Amino acid sequence: MSTKTQNKSWIVESYDEICLYENVSGGKGSSLADLVQQEYNVPYFFILSNSAYNLVENLADLKRFYSRLATLKIFQTRRILQISKEIQQAILAVELPKEFRNTVYRHAKTQSDFNSWRSSMVGEDSVSLSYAGVLRTELFVNLQAPSDVDKVYLGLLAEAFSIGAINYRIQNNASHEISLPIVVQKQIDSDAGVVYFGQNQVSTEKSLLSACYGQCEAIVSNQISAYRYEADNHTFDIKLVSNNAQLKQLRPNFETRELEWVEISADLASMAPLPDFVLQQIVKFGQQEAQRKGGPRDMEFSITFENNEPVIWVLQSRPVTKKIVSDLGPEDNESPVLARGIPTSPGIYYGQVITPGSIPESLKPGCIFLGEEFAPIHDWTLGSISAIIADTGDDASHAAAKGHEFNIPVVLSAKNSDGVPISQLLKAGDEVTIDGYYGIIYSGKSDIRVNWSQELPPQNSINQDGLKTKLVVNCSFVENVQEAVEQGAKGIGLLRGDFLIPQFPLSYIGGSENIGIQAISERLISSASLFYEMWLNSQHKHGEVVYRTFGPKLHEMRDKIGSEPWHNTLLKNHRDPSTGLQGVSLSLHPLYIDAFIMELQAFKKAWEQYPNLVLMFPVIRSQDDCYELVDILTEVGLNNKSRRPKRLMMCELGINFTQPESFLCHFDGASIGGNDSRLSLTLLNRDGSEASHRYNANDPLLIQTYCDYIVTCVRLGKSVSFCGNLPSSNPEICKQFVQAGITSISVGTHALPAAEKVVRETEKLA
Template sequence: MVESDGAWVIWFEALRRRDVPRVGGKNASLGEMVGELGAKGVKVPPGFATSAEAYRRFVEANGLERTIAGALGDLEAGKATLAETGQAIRRAFLRGEWPEELAEAIRAAYRELCRRRGRDDADVAVRSSATAEDLPDASFAGQQETYLNIRGERALLAACRRCYASLFTDRAISYRQAKGFDHMKLALSVGVQAMVRSDLGGAGVMFSIDTETGFERLVLINAAWGLGENVVQGAVDPDEYEVFKPLLADASLTPIIEKKRGEKARKMIYTSEADSPTRNVPTSKAERAAFVLDDAEILTLSRWACTIEAHYGCPMDMEWARDGESGELFIVQARPETVQSRREAGALKSYRIGKTGRRLAKGLSIGDAVVAGKVCVIESAHDIARFVEGSVLVTSTTDPDWVPIMKRAAAIVTDHGGRTSHAAIVSRELGLPAVVGTGDATRLLHDEQEVTVSCAEGDEGFVYEGTADFSVEELDLAAIPATRTKVMLNLANPAAAFRWWRLPCDGVGLARMEFVINNQIKVHPMALVRYGELEDPEARARVDALTAGYGDRTEYFVDRLARALARIAAAHHPAPVIVRMSDFKTNEYANLIGGAQFEPKEENPMLGFRGASRYYSPRYREGFALECRAIRRLRQEIGLKNVIVMIPFCRSTREADRVLAVMAENGLKRGEDGLEVYVMCEIPSNVILAGDFAERFDGFSIGSNDLTQLTLGVDRDSEALAELFDEQDAAVKWMIRSVIGEAHKAGAKVGLCGQAPSDHPEFAEFLVGCGIDSMSVSPDSFIAVKRHVAEAEAEPQKAGRAGQA
């Protein structure tokens, strides 16, 4: 007979992390949180765990060792398939009888839990916790079963028996074989936890790290209505929230840098049927249109994530639930994150995609790779056998039964699911690019179709027709030299902001607001301010669709712009991030939704109503006020005060004064609350009157394209004059050298944001010789420019001569 070294049942409060051999990783972690983190405000539902010895007692009492060993032996010898082996072992478990002393221990603990909850037949969650799960080098997430809304002693014992059987699902057997775990040495603990009535509220998953890039200063939360299984399984497209951890300690701030509303088409609720205690139902239109969590709840969960991460000393993967009856939030599971935390920190692969075919589908990108291959559409797990190895797996959603073929796929594309869905989690662990939540990939793509799956373009992933041009470069971060001259990044796309957080840059020298407006907001700001005057019915309809859920249409612009820029600012905090206010030309503004009505037609928009001249003009002043509101929210409410504002195309000091006055009227006063304001140096007057401009601005950013165009009188877009457009022309260099010297005399800083230092090492040498403070370049050329600058600084005499040239 098995000798028990303790109770068959242990309450969570008596367990700690060290008890993994007794109760598995999941239950040991629940005990750790109940015992150690409750005093710090983290709420965990009460419950108890059966011990590993209880599992061994059940196995012994039913003579299952021989059944298990025999079935696994047949599998290894090729006498039985994986499916036949798993089915035989599970059937034997489900036929097993409970030893009376073990059954009574579970019943007694359940009765005590009911007493603590103050109700008969309390509803509980019954979760599996294997003694080898969630180790640093392996994740067993989702391999064993969970049963929700279990009521009564008979139903509880049946659910516990099913948990034992789930130790031998096909996927679990396969995974242990791949990882080299001995099946016979494992045991399974069952966690019995009071249910959170999230069927009446909401639930989801939370990570204390960015799951795609490993950015460590982020909390990522997914949320859906009802019980949380739909989020874990990827059966719904959830809400997604991102929170910047370093600012959470300040209660006056709301550092939520992303809020995406998911479709949330269904929710899992309770039923009164004993055999099927839960079921999925469609959500209402109101539920689909609303966020599951409000800002206070997002911040509470995020602070708990930080508390849990600090206690465990590593990034964490957590599940949470909100009780619809009490409104309380709870953490129902926590385990170490096992993908990004193991990623090699010293290397960074950079994928670049060039010419592509037609875009066929888009969704959330998982990973950052690009893969080309043939499509294999499989909509049902019953058809798994026909999967073609090395294909792009296209399916509606995945669950743990799909893992064996996911391992054989080149990439994965799903109709449903978010960043914390099963498909996303497994893809990360396998190192496969995946595009999840496309909505209709199984309808749009077909077998043997040649496609390219791209996850190299930020948060959104794309499926392109045919084989695209792409390349991959391995960047050795340890080999990047240090420089006195700051080398910064030019960034426009907030979706890709976290991709480059590991680069040792000195901040962002140019974040282009117009990119965000064009790609994420899409609406002309004046069409929001003066919506009542909007004449185009199609434009009105598109504005209505985009601003749904916002009581004030202008708030749509402010909210989306502030959060998009916040992702760029957070990725490099506390280093400076210079945000250039909108610099569309009139023809570009006119292309925004509703824009044609508010823009004049110009023969030469390049030299027309653009930049600073718009900000104080009656034509756009109210639109600029929205831009200012977004920056004010970004700095004051979200808390990212590393943001510097930059004014483009400022033709005169009189214009500078007018713009600064309008900014101050809108709560952005230079010098107040640490606000710095820069000016683009792209017009000869900026150079000629550099000292006067330096009295009004804290720094200059040389826009070498426009400065070259206006210095040489060459249209930079003219093919006929292409040979004359030269940023290294002596006249352009004179301009650059002059403005650096005059600005430094006045105590202002000078940087350059342009492509020339990337394309021409001698130009970087020239800038170092002139004593420039910073250069801002695209991420893919950062390392090359950093090396050019280091070489120039190492030979000051040569750089000095270049600066005089």
Template sequence: MAGENEQVIWFEHLRRTDVARVGGKNASLGEMIQDLTPKGIAVPAGFATTAEAYWHYVDANGIRDKIAALIGDWQQGKAGLAETGAAIRKLFLRGEWPDDLAAAIQIAYAALSRRMDVDEIAVAVRSSATAEDLADASFAGQQESFLNIRGKRALLDACRRCYASLFTDRAISYRQTKGFEHLKVALSIGVQQMVRSDRAGSGVMFSIDTETGFNKIVLINAAWGLGENVVQGAVDPDEYQVFKPFLDSHALSPIIARKCGTKAKKMILGSLEEPTRNVPTSRSERISFVLDDQAILRLARWASLIEAHYGCPMDIEWARDGESGNLFIVQARPETVQSTQRAGILKSYKVRHRGRTLVEGLAIGDAVASGRVCMIETADDIDRFIDGSILVTATTDPDWVPIMKRAAAIVTDHGGRTSHAAIVSRELGLPAVVGTGKATLLLHTGAEVTVSCAEGDQGFVYEGLAEYEAETLDVNDLPATRTQVMLNLANPGTALRWWRLPADGVGLARMEFVISNAIRIHPMALVHFDRLKDRAAKDQIAVLTQGYEDKSDYFVDNLARGLARIAAVVHPNPAIVRLSDFKTNEYAGLLGGAEFEPKEENPMLGFRGASRYYSPRYREGFALECRAIRKLRNEIGFTNVVVMVPFCRSVAEAEKVLQVMAENGLKRGDDGLEIYVMCEIPSNVILAGDFARHFDGFSIGSNDLTQLTLGVDRDAGDLADLFDEQDPAVKWMISHVITEAGKAGAKIGICGQAPSDYPDFAAFLVECGINSISVTPDSFVAVKRRVAEAERR
């Protein structure tokens, strides 16, 4: 620990045990410099003033009793918060520096400049309260920081303003709410080498998924220029997600999500009079990613090391120096929301009936809220906010916290998952939709709306008061079962929220959902982009594939990463990915698709599933699917992915498909690759033994098997009573194929809806000896209990 009477201490002499003397921020910087720089993590050099220095300044100016009196008047209701804060800050700003303290700061600044071989080095001057960056209270953004400060006089002025910022209105309010005594909290100042990220980029990262608490993810936000815009939510940043368990292997690139933000402006260094200023970004900067894959992975590895060292999920600020290209960690503190959630309890919301979508953005949290809009354009109008309303604004900063606490939900034009609005909304447990781009343009005060963050990564604001319901799932003390209970997942955007379910894997991941929602383009339109006749579709495709010289790579990258997010949820358990099973009319609905699809009278029984994969009409498109699976397994690292072939009508067709897959680098058995087949056609049941010689397992698709066994269109309203998955003929089919699979030593499961809907059906499957049952996440707990009960019987 640092010496008892020092007023200035170099970071390298500090430990995290020094929070009481230099605050959480500076103690953490010292801890990292001492213990993590030897492991390759770069932290800018600097020094900290101590709590003793703060009290020395307070007492030298005789303001301790005055602060106490002003706070007392406010607590007794004799003065308003704004009046009190302004009066206290004025006491600090009019104060004079004690000679010894001023000299200590100036001597340290001169020494830092010499270390960097600069006459007067530019520094970041950052506040670090002694009650800050704690595990149960982040104090995010409560005090001020000042960037690009150069020269001894400017440094002392910035330090004085840091002291004053301990009594911003928001800081006073936050301490009062959290139960901290105002005159027992001191402020340390960190003076740190300025990283020239104004010429490169910077941002924030978390060693945990901020919305779901999934602990195997590093989430990184990035924007051009200095990092204040990302923290404040003033820009819509890039977003990257990295799967931590694969980071030890430098042969893998486990980036499972990349989203390019609009990044409309950047903060750069200015003059002595105006140390920083915002300027518009160029078109090239707006459409380009701030970080390449190598930088993303380096930051993710650093986040993992920092988390391992501190023993808890971390909230980390990083910056890249535009002159050297080097990355730096400039701050690290404990994450204070997801890491404190009660284990084993999941709350699931469903929106039943809703109005039209008004705006959409990033979903913060997973709840739903309805109410009337109250639009506040600037902090000057905060007094107009109506309690319980939906707060709509361009962006928020710490001055907004008092009214954010009184809102039912929050909607902003700008910001990412690490912005102020997002962080505070999580702390308050409020749903928020950030980065909508146009909420303040399209929504108006008094309008009734519903804010939904329950539908995945994207959050939606719907017109009117929607009907919704909330369900609490308790996954504590679920019984163990011999029969595996797995999940049906399709949407990568919602997959991570189910990571706490003790599932045995993903029994069905539908590739076509990722294609239709994340890619939106027919694969053949990418392969043959130059020959497309539809001008409008061609223009849309050109916009979506910006940055891809080979447009086929857009399909491969986005499909692989979408499926990776599903596989990540259950890793190392298996994730069974079904190859595309669009019908021709559905394929034609993709951008550019109409030029490549035939018109069929009965697409349900037409050119679908396995028959497409070896056909000259689609074979090049299928090759892209195979490339995506190879990338998913071999480059990203998810070798737990099993591939499944849908609607395979005959053994001869199976042989053709397996041959085409092998030609495209997916040979059964290579690198542990397993290939399953859907059992959804009577021929799959009748010739189960023959199919088992070509595949490692079966997955029963009970919907298609029922309609083809009974000859009933499942969508025919007049025949709805005849469509019954529990019909004796259907149950015979299922029982027979389970028996035959068992004889052949092949695995067999079911991914239909029946086990979720009918308790007796789950018991029937257990009695037949099925290996696995795959259900929707909201049915998992009930089905798991039914299976356990059936096994006991």
């Protein structure tokens, strides 16, 4: 790769269209790029892209750790401690290339001496895996020389393999083979900061704001108690909830080039950091974004005053990940109340208290953390603890973010009626009940109940009925795609190249390649365009169109227009039409490979216009198939690490099920082919077989094989779909698939209503 190409792939500017792609810029970076496209007031930034991360991944040889990471369990604290230490040491020992350092240094100094460096994980800031509070941010970074890039950049990457981050991925069944771009953003010398929450604990009708003088990082890091407000999301009326006089603020010292605490005068400390009209503007902005994105947002703002006029800067925007409570019961007035505080993460839990001084000896699954604060140094306890209580903090604190991410109740700034902090009222081993809805700590066990609660629906999904499992449609012909849209499908799970390509692909080779590319790409574009807006609006969670490359059974190929010249060579008849040249075996055959390359070039042309297109490959028989396939994709330009289409495999063969890791390592996910996999696994065909009376689509052993494969995909962080009507026709099987963690179910358009009904009922019971 040339130097010019490397530089371009390492650095992505905020205004580049490619910055909108999460697989390039990460969750935070792509979200900020979207705000730039909307012409909002966002400080200048650039992205150290996923290509830059891959550079470090290779230099540190991180792949040697992945198999060990994949075997870790949530409570294996000592093993997690050990591998975290090894990985972080490997990353920090990397010597970055001189050219990389110089390139990053020049870009960082382009707009400002001071920059913030923020982790932007691919998949971060989503509802299902938001990483809020898990990764690190470096504020007011002032690079003195190119060599300083190593310390800052490698330090942020190493944090992604901290104990807390590893535990977080284990608990969420997320892959440790991460992609971690970094946002490098001009640091605003903020006069005031605001952390905005698009909903409170029990309703989307109210939003919360925490405001402070200086940088809002002082709130997030739990170093100050902020002014707290509640706002009506319809009238935008502001109500002061708590007033905590702020005696110091975080500001940059431009002489020492460091961030430091500055005292606030007594007169200023007695005043709110911002007037209500500025807070109202922020609430209006938050509601505007909620409407555009289809759900409430959590956001951070910096406010500067220029000629006494406020200027509002947007620093971050992410979907809300809190639970909401539909029917909250009354407080428990029977049990003795020990203390009250700020409820920052909902839930009710009873258990034994542990304190920082009693860790790690007393750390065991199900205990409650108690301390003066819950700081990043305590993150490694997450996954073991089931609740957090602390003397300090509020909605914007590190502890609150952790509570949301790990779905545990959190009560902060807790004290009794005499003002005594909770940490002075309890000791390790005491038993309490924490009420994360009302912010109450009860002595001993309480019988308090919450009637029911629910997770927020997916952000801006057209699936407004709250289904977690995506329902997509199989389309044999392009003409069926419009019908799928009208029926409410969330995408196309199978668009078959066998029917999309108008004639036998080899018939284009030898002078008509451009005609073939045009014919195939036009059909792909017409399909992808119908779901493209959905894909954009849902932040790429819905609206994908999965194209399965050409590779039908022999008898189907022989019927294609233009196949006649190949009947006696490439398409010699076989006794069993399911064997021989099918799927990738056909694609990679020396007599056919030129047609396969043409097909990929057509896909690339369409994908560059509509990146919601996904590639899927059928009938993959060996690892050699995978390696040769990746080589061809690289040759065509569809394997660029900084930006490439998502690629899937069809899981249809016995070896795909028995050796899943060997195949899945080459793909982003898989689709289980219901019909062909049953044939492969049982040698029973539902049609045209003398033993067809033995055919049983609901065979328990077969269903268990599917479920085991789904669980493996989830463990490896791969998407997994089932292609066929089996789940929609059998609620019990559907339940097993959903419980195993299936990502989506792909059915015929006619079966979509039945599938929706079954999945809805299944998810209620699962």
